[in-house]
Amino acid sequence: xxxxxxxxxxxxxxxxxxxxxxxxxxxxxxxxxxxxxxxxxxxxxxxxxxxxxxxxxxxxxxxxxxxxxxxxxxxxxxxxxxxxxxxxxxxxxxxxxx
Amino acid sequence: xxxxxxxxxxxxxxxxxxxxxxxxxxxxxxxxxxxxxxxxxxxxxxxxxxxxxxxxxxxxxxxxxxxxxxxxxxxxxxxxxxxxxxxxxxxxx
Numbered sequence: 001x002x003x004x005x006x007x008x009x010x011x012x013x014x015x016x017x018x019x020x021x022x023x024x025x026x027x028x029x030x031x032x033x034x035x036x037x038x039x040x041x042x043x044x045x046x047x048x049x050x051x052x053x054x055x056x057x058x059x060x061x062x063x064x065x066x067x068x069x070x071x072x073x074x075x076x077x078x079x080x081x082x083x084x085x086x087x088x089x090x091x092x093x094x095x096x097x098x
Numbered sequence: 099x100x101x102x103x104x105x106x107x108x109x110x111x112x113x114x115x116x117x118x119x120x121x122x123x124x125x126x127x128x129x130x131x132x133x134x135x136x137x138x139x140x141x142x143x144x145x146x147x148x149x150x151x152x153x154x155x156x157x158x159x160x161x162x163x164x165x166x167x168x169x170x171x172x173x174x175x176x177x178x179x180x181x182x183x184x185x186x187x188x189x190x191x
Contacts, residue, residue, distance in 0.1 A: 073155030080154035090150040
């Protein structure tokens with residue numbers, strides 16, 4: 001009965017993860033388990049602010065513990081290519097409060 | 099178990115999932131699992147101007163542990179039925 005989160009179709013795809021502390025990390029999903037722990041390759045963080053465009057910070061190979069994950073989004077690379085990140089402004093996400 | 103079954107019944111309907119970080123995401127319910135993790139299709143963040151983080155995401159997985167509310171389609175819930183079922187479950191039957 002204990003099945004995993006069903007992320008098989010996203011393996012080797014670009015995903016966008018939102019963590020409980022409000023960070024947005026983009027990378028290639030390499031693996032996951034039933035607790036939603038994930039392995040991300042070639043990852044980078046996108047830092048949103050209202051004052052300036054999105055900053056990208058290179059992180060590399062990352063493991064994110066499932067406890068700390070809010071959302072795993074399938075990144076549509078066509079849509080993403082049409083977004084001018086340096087011009088994009090947004091509020092930082094609030095942290096999750098349980 | 100009851101709400102797991104309930105959510106399985108409304109797969110394919112449009113819902114708004116509000117998270118514990120105040121983000122609200124509208125989308126079509128694609129699946130739900132035993133942790134009440136939710137998969138949504140055709141997603142839009144409700145306040146996209148303020149939170150453009152998911153502009154290029156159309157399908158997403160939401161961890162059950164961060165869900166605060168799920169707004170249901172008004173005709174998607176038989177309140178009487180669910181009411182009876184919750185009482186039955188509370189009695190342990």
